[in-house]
Amino acid sequence: MIYTVTLNPAIDKTVYVDNFTLDAVNRATEVRQDPGGKGINVSKTIRSLGGTSTAFAIVGGATGAQIAAALDALDIAKQVFEGSGSTRTNTKIVDLALGTYTDINEPGASVTQTLLDDALAILALQVSPGDIVVLSGSLPAGAPINTYATWTRACRKAGARVFLDADGDVLKEGLAAKPELVKPNEVELGRMLGRELDTVDKIVGAARELLAQGIPQVMVSMGGEGAVYATAAGAWRLRQPVVEVISTVGAGDSVVAALAYALDAGMEPVEAARLAMATGAATVMRPGTEPAHREDIDALLPQVSVEAF
Numbered sequence: 001m002i003y004t005v006t007l008n009p010a011i012d013k014t015v016y017v018d019n020f021t022l023d024a025v026n027r028a029t030e031v032r033q034d035p036g037g038k039g040i041n042v043s044k045t046i047r048s049l050g051g052t053s054t055a056f057a058i059v060g061g062a063t064g065a066q067i068a069a070a071l072d073a074l075d076i077a078k079q080v081f082e083g084s085g086s087t088r089t090n091t092k093i094v095d096l097a098l099g100t101y102t103d104i105n106e107p108g109a110s111v112t113q114t115l116l117d118d119a120l121a122i123l124a125l126q127v128s129p130g131d132i133v134v135l136s137g138s139l140p141a142g143a144p145i146n147t148y149a150t151w152t153r154a155c156r157k158a159g160a161r162v163f164l165d166a167d168g169d170v171l172k173e174g175l176a177a178k179p180e181l182v183k184p185n186e187v188e189l190g191r192m193l194g195r196e197l198d199t200v201d202k203i204v205g206a207a208r209e210l211l212a213q214g215i216p217q218v219m220v221s222m223g224g225e226g227a228v229y230a231t232a233a234g235a236w237r238l239r240q241p242v243v244e245v246i247s248t249v250g251a252g253d254s255v256v257a258a259l260a261y262a263l264d265a266g267m268e269p270v271e272a273a274r275l276a277m278a279t280g281a282a283t284v285m286r287p288g289t290e291p292a293h294r295e296d297i298d299a300l301l302p303q304v305s306v307e308a309f
Contacts, residue, residue: 009037038137045257061086085109129159152177
């Protein structure tokens with residue numbers, strides 16, 4: 001079983017504007033709303049791949065109710081916890097004419113430690129040995145910086161494999177709890193290590209540093225340049241095919257989703273990474289935070305190249 005955790009979800013409102021101009025009136029050509037937050041995006045992509053997951057999320061107010069209803073409509077199993085305040089709305093401004101993608105993310109409602117503890121206790125009771133728990137996204141106000149570390153330890157104690165997708169001090173704290181897999185991008189990883197990772201060799205070296213710290217799998221995404229995937233068995237550079245980009249939102253989440261789906265199904269790690277690259281490429285072909293379509297993923301998969309280091 002795969003569980004995704006979204007402590008700071010959102011409604012993602014995507015606004016398409018040609019030739020978006022600052023300090024001027026802009027007219028949208030299209031507007032769409034999707035349930036969002038990194039963990040929820042992971043669950044949506046797992047469903048698109050043909051798998052199942054349970055989405056854990058803290059929601060509140062009318063926006064939170066909208067997210068819960070959207071998960072039901074998508075036939076994604078959920079466990080939602082009601083917090084005080086209203087779940088945030090994130091606005092994505094996409095300008096296809098200029099090729100720009102601007103995110104305006106709200107901070108979200110505050111949570112209490114009691115609410116976090118209650119949600120974790122229920123998750124820890126549900127997970128079984130071998131399950132995958134995906135912890136991803138920003139922390140809501142009120143959540144301690146070591147929240148993901150606490151959740152990782154609790155899930156690992158229950159026998160689950162934890163995939164962590166976070167940034168900054170949240171990622172640094174989470175690493176101390178030894179998740180099964182982490183997926184920073186090269187900028188996030190370089191920022192955490194205190195140096196610029198401007199070559200593939202440097203990225204591979206940084207990934208191996210995390211392996212030496214006891215992290216079994218590291219996927220470092222590099223946007224349109226592909227990714228580096230490293231385990232104790234070796235390191236690989238993966239390149240995805242060039243596709244028409246409609247929206248970049250959720251592309252990184254789709255990579256985590258495909259890894260979780262494939263590894264849960266027993267796929268070999270390098271083949272799981274290839275599927276992840278194809279899924280990421282197929283995701284940017286879709287509008288808003290709509291997940292990749294399986295037929296696009298299957299068509300792109302043979303075009304993913306793998307180079308061993």
